[in-house]
Amino acid sequence: xxxxxxxxxxxxxxxxxxxxxxxxxxxxxxxxxxxxxxxxxxxxxxxxxxxxx
Amino acid sequence: xxxxxxxxxxxxxxxxxxxxxxxxxxxxxxxxxxxxxxxxxxxxxxxxxxxxxxxxxxxxxxxxxxxxxxxxxxxxxxxxxxxxxxxxxxxxxxxxxxxxxxxxxxxxxxxxxxxxxxxxxxxxxxxxxxxxxxxxxxxxxxxxxxxxxxxxxxxxxxxxxxxxxxxxxxxxxxxxxxxxxxxxxxxxxxxxxxxxxxxxxxxxxxxxxxxxxxxxxxxxxxxxxxxxxxxxxxxxxxxxxxxxxxxxxxxxxxxxx
Numbered sequence: 001x002x003x004x005x006x007x008x009x010x011x012x013x014x015x016x017x018x019x020x021x022x023x024x025x026x027x028x029x030x031x032x033x034x035x036x037x038x039x040x041x042x043x044x045x046x047x048x049x050x051x052x053x
Numbered sequence: 054x055x056x057x058x059x060x061x062x063x064x065x066x067x068x069x070x071x072x073x074x075x076x077x078x079x080x081x082x083x084x085x086x087x088x089x090x091x092x093x094x095x096x097x098x099x100x101x102x103x104x105x106x107x108x109x110x111x112x113x114x115x116x117x118x119x120x121x122x123x124x125x126x127x128x129x130x131x132x133x134x135x136x137x138x139x140x141x142x143x144x145x146x147x148x149x150x151x152x153x154x155x156x157x158x159x160x161x162x163x164x165x166x167x168x169x170x171x172x173x174x175x176x177x178x179x180x181x182x183x184x185x186x187x188x189x190x191x192x193x194x195x196x197x198x199x200x201x202x203x204x205x206x207x208x209x210x211x212x213x214x215x216x217x218x219x220x221x222x223x224x225x226x227x228x229x230x231x232x233x234x235x236x237x238x239x240x241x242x243x244x245x246x247x248x249x250x251x252x253x254x255x256x257x258x259x260x261x262x263x264x265x266x267x268x269x270x271x272x273x274x275x276x277x278x279x280x281x282x283x284x285x286x287x288x289x290x291x292x293x294x295x296x297x298x299x300x301x302x303x304x305x306x307x308x309x310x
Contacts, residue, residue, distance in 0.1 A: 001092075001093050001096045001097070002096055003092075028107065031104065031107055031108075031111070032107075032111055032115055036107075036108055036111045036112075039108070040112065041175060044282070044283055044284075045112065045210075045211075045281065045282060045283055046112075046175075046208060046210070046211060046212070046277070046283060047250065047277060047283040048173075048178065048206050048207065048208055048209060048216070048275065048276045048277045048283065048286075049173045049186070049206045049250075049275060049286075050189075050206075050248075050250055050251070050252055050253050050255060050256065050275055050286050051188070051189055051250070051251070051253065
C-alpha cells in the first residue's frame with residue numbers, strides 16, 4: 001500500500017520524500033479537524049455530566 | 054525506494070523456505086498474492102495504530118489548546134464587559150449570560166479561574182469552561198439570592214480539563230465564585246468520589262446524599278472519574294460561607310490570597 005504510493009509519486013527520492021511528508025500532514029489535518037471531532041462524542045471518554053438518559 | 058525494499062522483504066517473509074531460483078524478487082502465482090495481502094494487512098494495522106496514537110494526542114493535547122484559546126477569548130470579553138459597566142453608572146443588573154456569568158476559583162485545583170457559562174452541553178463545555186446545569190435539574194444561580202443548588206460541570210481531561218484536579222479538593226477547602234460585583238465564598242463540605250452517571254439526585258436543591266436536610270446556598274461540582282474515562286461521576290459539594298462586595302481593585306477575598 002505505502003510501497004504503491006511511493007512508486008507512483010513523481011520525481012526523485014527527495015521529491016518523493018517531500019510529497020510523502022505533505023500527504024502525511026494533510027491526513028493529520030483531516031483527522032484533527034474533521035474525523036476526531038466527529039468520533040469523540042461517540043466514544044465514552046468525555047461525558048462529564050449526570051443525566052437520566 | 055526504501056519502501057520497495059520493505060515490500061520485497063515482506064514477500065520473502067511470507068514464503069516458506071528460500072525463494073525458487075530464477076523466480077526473481079517480484080515472484081508470481083498465488084503465493085505472491087497471499088504475500089501481498091499479508092503485507093497490505095500489516096500496513097493497515099500499522100496505520101490503525103498510528104491513528105489511535107494520534108487520537109490520544111488529539112484528546113489530551115490538541116483539544117486543550119483549542120479550548121483554552123476559546124475560554125481565554127470569552128473570559129476577556131466578560132472582563133471587558135464588567136469593566137465597561139463599571140465606568141458608566143452601574144446598570145440595573147446588566148448580566149451578560151451569553152458570554153459567561155462569572156469565574157470559579159478553586160485554589161485546591163490550581164491557579165487560575167474557570168469561566169462559568171450557561172448549560173452543560175458538549176458545545177458549551179468544549180470551550181474550556183464550566184457550565185451550570187439547566188437540565189435535568191435547573192441550577193439556582195447565586196446571583197438570584199435564592200436558596201438552592203448551584204450545580205456545575207466541566208471536563209476532567211481534554212477540552213481545557215478545568216476540573217482535572219477535582220480530587221485535590223478536600224473538606225474545608227474554599228470554592229470561590231466571582232461575579233461582576235460579588236465574591237461568593239463557599240466551603241467544600243462533602244465529596245462523593247464515585248457515583249453513577251444517572252445519579253441526578255446529586256444536583257437536588259437540597260443534596261440529601263451530602264448529608265444536608267435543610268435548604269441552603271449550595272454549590273455542586275461534577276465531572277467524570279476515573280481520569281481519562283467517564284465510567285463514573287465525581288461530585289464535590291460546598292456551602293456558602295459568606296459573600297463579599299467586589300471593590301474597585303477587585304481585591305480577591307482572603308481565601309484566594
